[in-house]
Amino acid sequence: MNIIELAANHAQWLNGAEDYHGVVVSCRARLARNLSAMTFAPKATVDDQERVIEQVLNAAQRGHLMNSASFFRMDALRDNERRLLVERHLVSPALAESSGQRGLLFGRDESLSIMINEEDHLRLQAILPGLQAEDAWAAVNALDDELGASVAYAYSDRWGFLTACPTNVGTGLRLSILIHLPALVLTEDIERVTRGLTEIAFTVRGFYGEGTHPVGNLFQVSNQSTLGFEENKIVEKLTAITQQIIACEKDAQDALLKEARAQVEDKVWRAYGLLSNARVLSSQEFMNLLSAVRLGYSLGLLKQINSAFMNRLMIVTQPSHLQMENGGEIASEERDVCRAERVRSHFETLASEEGKQS
Amino acid sequence: MKCEICHKNDATTAYTHIVDDTKKTLLLCGNCIPQSEEKKKDASQPKDDQSPKSVPQLIKKVKVEFNNAGSSEAIENTVCRECGMTYKQFKKVGRLGCHQCYTSFAPQLERLLKRIHGADAHCGKAPIEVGTVPSPHKALEQLRNELKDAVSCEQFERAAKIRDQIREIEADAEGRSSS
DSSP states (O other): OOHHHHHTOOOGGGSOTTOTTTTEEEEEEEEEEOBTTSOOGGGOOHHHHHHHHHHHHHHHHHSSSSTTOEEEEGGGSOHHHHHHHHHTTSSOHHHHHOOSSOEEEEOTTSSEEEEESSSSSEEEEEEEESSOHHHHHHHHHHHHHHHHTTSOBOEETTTEEOOSSGGGOBSOEEEEEEEEOHHHHHTTOHHHHHHHHHHTTEEEEBTTBTTOOOBTTEEEEEEOOOSSSOHHHHHHHHHHHHHHHHHHHHHHHHHHHHHOHHHHHHHHHHHHHHHHHOSOOOHHHHHHHHHHHHHHHHTTSOOSOOHHHHHHHHHHTSHHHHHHHHTSOOOHHHHHHHHHHHHHHHHHHHHHHHHHHO | OBOTTTSSSBOOEEEEEEETTEEEEEEEOTTHHHHHHHHHHHHHSOSSTTOOOSHHHHHHHHHHHHHHTTOOHHHHTOBOTTTOOBHHHHHHHSOOSSTTHHHHTHHHHHHHHHHHHSOOSOOSOOOOOTTOOOOHHHHHHHHHHHHHHHHHTTOHHHHHHHHHHHHHHHHHHHHHHHO
8 A cells, every 4th residue: 555545545443333323433452562673763774674575575575464454654655655654653753753764554444553662662553443452452462462473572570661751661551542522621520530640650641642731632542551460451441431521511501401401502603504514624723623613412412423434534635645635735725725725625525415315 | 831840842731739828839841740749748748947938939949959950060961872962961851862871870860750750660560571472362353343334434444344354364363273
């Protein structure tokens, strides 16, 4: 798959399964791994980094899960193309921006991927739609076993899998759930939830993970600690916590609807109207409107849309996707026009499909 | 906006404390929250009169203690015999140089890991032995999920490719078990 095909690919994690009425977008399990007897990536020479890439590609070839995966070398991509990978949640902003020999290996449906030479030699990722933390862990665990059968990992009995940053040592497992919490933001209870999570060693991050800000009321809930807890316990605990957050969000949504039904309906339908008709849409405005529409879907006010529609729209309207579609760099103002066009055309398709069905 | 403790990472969380009935908010990164959290717990059970009175003081104390964690010159200058990194360099960049650094800096890391994770021993998966033949079971499960998704999205060309791959793995596994 080349980058243009990738920009139009249907990533499985956006398909809206197990979404708890639009509250949960996706879940991601990430394992940090290093090859034994090799300098860690931040201190490695270009030759070392090359050797890591070679070993990983060979190991992937020998397994079943990634033997038909696509591979990109970061330095062979343009800035915009690297940012496109960030927008698709296939690479971290850090991998896209750093220098040296780095690579990305990913499967056809983008549910499995491997970042090579980020902060650690390997960052294995499984990303699935909705709240399927157990399945995401199982998928990344299977990939880990396949690669581990071919390459020796840096591991100590005492401290587990050894990572460049001590915050990832142990299981190396970071599990994150991308969750939409508009009602908790509106009722200003989000701070309380965030604080509660921090106290039990879980954390809330932004849209693209560590060091990024929440956009469109989307948050990533993830485990903070990677040492001293078995992987299954992390999965269990994060799932239970997410279910509690979903319940809080649902309560807040019900309360909003009960106390201010007209205002909530107005907010949702106005957003729907704007998205269907606007001629200029900035990224931030789009994400805020989409959040209102998603709330409308969660509340059962908008029956004509679903999570898959909103999730895909959210990715294809991001700056690098728009530029890729237009075949090159475009200025921000022009991008806002393209974004509005793209959104409108998606809504028109939706309306015509609905017309056919009725 | 950089984290107000480490001044290195981007702040991701507005961290609010109530100290002496005054609300104080600090912008912190993910790494620094548990450190201050842990110190806060310590501070709530004062052993002496030096318990911090305000968040900025508290944070300052944490920062100083973090930097001073056993700060004798000998410790600072401990060198990893594998990659040549010193403990001082590690503290500056926050990333270890190689797997051997974990042995070279073991006493210092023990304290640090306990503070970061609240634990100092691994519990969970160990790596599979190199040379083990991976079971096709999980790969097949993954591919069947993919096939289901491809069919539901009406991507039949993709579905056909996945089906062929499933057949190939099944034939391969059968061949292996009968030989």
